[in-house]
Amino acid sequence: MKIIVAIKQVPERDAQVRINAAGKWIEEVDLQYALNESDAYALEEALQLKEKHGGEVTVVSAGPERVGQTIREALAKGADRAIYVASNDLGSRDALGVARLLAAAIQPENPDLILTGLQSEDLGLGQTGVILAEVLGLPHASLILHVEKTETGLTVKRELEEGWFQTIELPTPAVLTIQSGGNKLRYATLMGIKRAKIKEVRQVTASDLGVDVPPVVLMEGVTMPHKQKSTQMLGGSPKEAAAALVEKLKFEVRVL
Amino acid sequence: MIAILPTLAEPQSFSLSEKLLFAALAMASVYSFWNLFGRILNKILQSKKDSSFRLFPITKRIWDFFWEVLCQAKVVRERPLPGLAHAFVFWAFCAFALVTLNHCAVAFGIGFLNPAGEFARLYFYVAAAFAFACAAGILGLFVRRFLVRPKWLGEQLSYQSGVIALLIFVLMATYLAAFFVTDAGPDARILWWVHTLTLLTFLPLIPHTKHLHLVLSPATVFLSRGGFAQIPPLAGDEDFGLVAGADLTQLVSLQAYYCVECGRCTEHCPAANTGKLLNPKEIILGVRAYLNNLGPASDQPLLGKYNSQEAVFQCTTCGACEFQCPVGIEHVPILVGLRRGAVNTGAWEDEHGGKLFLALERGSNALGLSPAERDKFIEKQALPIFDGTQEYCLWLGCMGGYDPKGREIVTAFARVMKFLGTSYGVLRKEKCTGDPVRRLGNDLLFQQLAEANLETLAQNKVKKIVTICPHCVRTIQEDWKEYGAPPQVEHHSEFMARYVDKLPKQPSEEKVVFHDPCYLGRYRNVYDEPRKVAALAGDLVEAPRNKERSFCCGAGGGLAFLGEEDGERVSHKRAAELVATGAQTIAAACPFCNTMFRDALAATGESAPQLLDIAQLTARGLPE
Numbered sequence: 001m002k003i004i005v006a007i008k009q010v011p012e013r014d015a016q017v018r019i020n021a022a023g024k025w026i027e028e029v030d031l032q033y034a035l036n037e038s039d040a041y042a043l044e045e046a047l048q049l050k051e052k053h054g055g056e057v058t059v060v061s062a063g064p065e066r067v068g069q070t071i072r073e074a075l076a077k078g079a080d081r082a083i084y085v086a087s088n089d090l091g092s093r094d095a096l097g098v099a100r101l102l103a104a105a106i107q108p109e110n111p112d113l114i115l116t117g118l119q120s121e122d123l124g125l126g127q128t129g130v131i132l133a134e135v136l137g138l139p140h141a142s143l144i145l146h147v148e149k150t151e152t153g154l155t156v157k158r159e160l161e162e163g164w165f166q167t168i169e170l171p172t173p174a175v176l177t178i179q180s181g182g183n184k185l186r187y188a189t190l191m192g193i194k195r196a197k198i199k200e201v202r203q204v205t206a207s208d209l210g211v212d213v214p215p216v217v218l219m220e221g222v223t224m225p226h227k228q229k230s231t232q233m234l235g236g237s238p239k240e241a242a243a244a245l246v247e248k249l250k251f252e253v254r255v256l
Numbered sequence: 257m258i259a260i261l262p263t264l265a266e267p268q269s270f271s272l273s274e275k276l277l278f279a280a281l282a283m284a285s286v287y288s289f290w291n292l293f294g295r296i297l298n299k300i301l302q303s304k305k306d307s308s309f310r311l312f313p314i315t316k317r318i319w320d321f322f323w324e325v326l327c328q329a330k331v332v333r334e335r336p337l338p339g340l341a342h343a344f345v346f347w348a349f350c351a352f353a354l355v356t357l358n359h360c361a362v363a364f365g366i367g368f369l370n371p372a373g374e375f376a377r378l379y380f381y382v383a384a385a386f387a388f389a390c391a392a393g394i395l396g397l398f399v400r401r402f403l404v405r406p407k408w409l410g411e412q413l414s415y416q417s418g419v420i421a422l423l424i425f426v427l428m429a430t431y432l433a434a435f436f437v438t439d440a441g442p443d444a445r446i447l448w449w450v451h452t453l454t455l456l457t458f459l460p461l462i463p464h465t466k467h468l469h470l471v472l473s474p475a476t477v478f479l480s481r482g483g484f485a486q487i488p489p490l491a492g493d494e495d496f497g498l499v500a501g502a503d504l505t506q507l508v509s510l511q512a513y514y515c516v517e518c519g520r521c522t523e524h525c526p527a528a529n530t531g532k533l534l535n536p537k538e539i540i541l542g543v544r545a546y547l548n549n550l551g552p553a554s555d556q557p558l559l560g561k562y563n564s565q566e567a568v569f570q571c572t573t574c575g576a577c578e579f580q581c582p583v584g585i586e587h588v589p590i591l592v593g594l595r596r597g598a599v600n601t602g603a604w605e606d607e608h609g610g611k612l613f614l615a616l617e618r619g620s621n622a623l624g625l626s627p628a629e630r631d632k633f634i635e636k637q638a639l640p641i642f643d644g645t646q647e648y649c650l651w652l653g654c655m656g657g658y659d660p661k662g663r664e665i666v667t668a669f670a671r672v673m674k675f676l677g678t679s680y681g682v683l684r685k686e687k688c689t690g691d692p693v694r695r696l697g698n699d700l701l702f703q704q705l706a707e708a709n710l711e712t713l714a715q716n717k718v719k720k721i722v723t724i725c726p727h728c729v730r731t732i733q734e735d736w737k738e739y740g741a742p743p744q745v746e747h748h749s750e751f752m753a754r755y756v757d758k759l760p761k762q763p764s765e766e767k768v769v770f771h772d773p774c775y776l777g778r779y780r781n782v783y784d785e786p787r788k789v790a791a792l793a794g795d796l797v798e799a800p801r802n803k804e805r806s807f808c809c810g811a812g813g814g815l816a817f818l819g820e821e822d823g824e825r826v827s828h829k830r831a832a833e834l835v836a837t838g839a840q841t842i843a844a845a846c847p848f849c850n851t852m853f854r855d856a857l858a859a860t861g862e863s864a865p866q867l868l869d870i871a872q873l874t875a876r877g878l879p880e
Contacts, residue, residue: 012618014627186602187617187701188617189700190698190700191602
C-alpha cells in the first residue's frame with residue numbers, strides 16, 4: 001500500500017502566543033513548533049497500515065525551513081521518505097491554495113491512500129484535507145478513527161456526535177482526514193532519529209509545482225480571546241442551592 | 257621459646273615416580289583451570305571496549321582496592337558475621353600464597369621455607385593462626401548455607417559450594433595437622449599428598465563455580481566505572497544501549513562473570529522484596545548465561561530468553577543493589593543499559609511509559625500539564641522571577657511546579673529563604689530535567705530536555721541552583737554533563753543545614769523519623785544535613801533501615817509514572833516501617849517520596865503520622 005500523509009507544523013501547544021505587529025498573525029520569533037496533533041494520528045494510522053500490509057509511507061509538508069524538523073520527526077517515527085514543499089508565504093495562502101500546492105506535490109506519486117489530520121491546531125479550519133480530495137478528484141471521508149484495508153478498498157470508522165460511530169466503505173485511492181485519539185501514538189526513538197538522517201527528503205517549490213493562485217479568502221486580523229469571568233452565587237439552603245446548580249448544569253451549561 | 261614448640265612437618269625426600277606423578281597432576285590441574293578460565297577471559301576481552309573508561313585518577317582505585325579487597329570492609333560492614341567469616345577465609349588465602357608455593361617446591365627438593373629456620377617457623381605459626389580462623393570461618397559459612405539457609409542465597413542449595421567448603425576445610429586441616437606429626441613418619445607424607453590433591457582439585461573448580469570471584473573480583477573492584485550508578489555516555493551513532501551481545505562492554509562482561517551469587521543485591525532490592533519479577537542477582541546471572549551460550553559477538557537480543565523486559569522495567573534505580581555488592585558490580589548502569597536498548601530501538605511498549613514520553617516530547621513537564629499552571633502558581637505565591645541579580649535560581653522541578661504537595665514544599669522553602677534573607681528567583685520557563693526518561697532509557701528525549709534546559713540556564717546566567725528535589729539535583733549535576741557544563745546545584749537540605757544555627761529550634765518533644773531519599777543518600781552521600789534540619793522540629797528517631805540502607809519509596813527510575821505495580825506496593829512497605837517507629841511525624845526530603853507516602857499513609861488509616869518535608873517542618877517554626 002502506497003500511503004501519503006500530509007502533515008503540518010504548528011506552534012507547540014504550550015507556546016505562549018502573541019499577536020504580531022501587523023495584527024494579522026502571531027509573532028513567530030521565539031516560538032517552539034511541533035507536529036500537529038491529528039496529523040500525528042494520521043501518521044500513526046499510516047505506519048500501522050504499512051506494518052500490516054507492507055508498502056511505503058511518504059510524508060508531505062509545506063512551509064518555511066523550520067518544517068524540516070517536523071519532517072525529520074515523522075521520518076524518525078517510521079515514514080520512509082518525504083516531500084518538502086518549500087514555501088515562505090504559506091500564511092498568505094488560503095486552504096484552497098495550500099490544498100492545491102499539496103495536490104500538485106502528491107499527484108505524481110499515484111498513492112493508494114492519502115491521510116491527513118482532521119484540522120490544524122493553529123488555524124483550525126478543517127478544510128485542507130477535504131479540498132485536497134476535491135482537487136485530486138478522489139473520494140474522501142472525514143473524522144476517521146480507524147482504517148481497514150479490504151479486498152476492494154477500505155472500511156473506515158467515523159466518529160459522529162455523542163458517542164455514535166459510523167462504518168463506511170470506500171474505494172481506493174481515497175483521502176481520509178483523521179481524528180485524534182484513534183490509536184496509541186508511538187514515541188520517537190534515538191534509533192529512529194539516527195536512521196532518519198539517511199532517508200530521502202525531496203524538496204520542491206511552488207513554482208516547480210506550477211501552482212500560483214491568488215487567495216480567495218484573506219486574513220483580516222487576529223485577536224486574543226477576551227477573558228471574562230461571570231460568577232453566579234446560588235443562594236438559599238444547601239438543598240435549594242444544589243437543586244439550582246443541577247438546573248443550571250442541565251439547561252444552561254448542558255453537561256448533565 | 258619457639259624451639260620447644262613443634263614445627264611444620266614435611267616429607268624429606270620424594271621418589272622420582274612421586275615427582276613425576278605430582279608434576280603430571282599439577283599440569284593437568286593447571287591445564288584444566290586454564291581451559292575454562294581462558295575461554296571466559298577471552299569472552300571478556302572480546303567484548304566491546306568501554307570508551308568512557310578512564311584509569312585515572314588512580315588513587316581512589318588504590319584506596320578502594322585496599323579498603324574493599326584487602327580489608328574486606330564492605331563485606332564485613334554490611335553483613336558482619338558471615339562477612340567476618342569470609343574475611344578470615346580471604347586473609348588465610350593471602351597468607352597461604354607463600355605456604356603453598358613452598359609446599360609445591362618441597363616435592364622437588366627446592367623448598368625455600370625451612371621449617372627449622374626462625375623466619376619460616378614464625379611465618380608458619382602466623383599461617384596456622386589464619387588457617388584455624390579460616391577453618392572455623394568456612395565451617396560457619398557451611399552451616400549458614402546448608403542449615404540456616406537464608407533465602408537470598410537462592411532456593412536451590414549449591415552443592416558446588418559445599419564441595420568447595422569441604423576442600424578448603426581439608427586444606428586447612430591437613431596444614432594444621434602437619435604440626436602434630438614428625439618429618440620422618442609416613443604421616444607427613446600422607447598429609448602432604450592429601451593437601452596437594454585437595455589443592456589440585458580445587459584449582460580447576462574455580463572457573464566452574466562462583467569461586468571465579470577469587471581470581472576476578474580483586475581486579476574488578478580496582479577497575480570499577482567510578483562514581484555511583486553512573487550511566488555511561490553512548491558511544492557513536494550505532495550505540496543504543498544494551499541491545500544484543502555485541503553491546504556488552506568489557507566491564508559489563510567482567511562483572512557478569514565475577515558475581516559471587518551472595519544475593520545481597522536481592523536482599524535489599526525494593527522490587528524483589530515486594531513480590532515483583534525483578535531480581536538483580538538474576539539479571540547479572542542472565543547476562544552471564546547469555547555470554548556462556550551466545551558469546552559477546554551475538555546479535556540475539558539480551559532481553560528475551562536470558563533476561564525479562566518486564567523485570568528490567570520494575571527497577572526503581574534506588575541503587576541499594578549496587579551499594580551492597582561486595583565485588584563492585586554496577587547494577588544500575590546495566591539495568592538502565594538494558595532499558596536503553598529497549599527504549600532507544602522502540603522495542604519497549606508500555607501505555608504509561610509511552611504517555612510520559614509523548615508528554616515530554618510535546619510539553620515541558622512529566623505530569624503532562626500546561627505550563628500556564630506553573631505560571632499561575634508562581635503568580636499566586638508571588639515568587640520572584642530570576643533576573644540574574646539574585647544569588648540562587650530556585651529550580652521548581654515538575655513536582656514543585658505542578659504537584660499540589662510539591663508546591664507546598666516550594667512555598668515553605670521560599671519562606672525559609674526569605675527568613676534567611678537569601679536572594680533567589682525562579683525561571684519563567686523550565687522543562688523537566690529528564691530524570692524519569694534518563695532512567696527509563698530514552699536518550700533522545702533526555703538529550704533534548706538537557707540541552708533545552710542548559711540553554712535556558714545559560715541565557716539567564718544562572719550560577720547557583722537550589723531545589724527541593726534530589727532527582728533534579730542528581731540529573732542536573734551528573735547526567736547533564738554529557739551535554740554541557742551545568743551550574744552549581746544543591747539540595748535544599750544542604751542549603752538549610754548551613755544555616756541551621758540561624759533557624760529557630762522548635763520547643764517540641766515530637767518524635768520525628770527521617771526517611772533518606774535514595775537520590776540524596778546513596779546517590780549524593782548526604783545523610784547528616786537533612787537530619788540536622790529535621791532535628792529543629794523535634795527529637796529524631798531512626799527507622800530500622802536508614803542512611804545507606806534506606807529502603808526506596810518506589811517512585812524512582814521513572815516508576816512514579818508507570819502506573820500500578822505488581823505485588824505489594826513498595827511505598828506501603830516502607831511507610832509501614834516508618835509508622836512502626838512510633839514517630840508522630842515522618843520527615844521527607846524528596847517530593848516523590850512525599851507523594852508516594854501520602855498515598856501509602858492514607859491507606860493505613862486514621863492514626864497515621866503526619867508527613868512533611870523538612871522545609872515544611874522548618875517553616876513551621878518561623879515567625880508568621
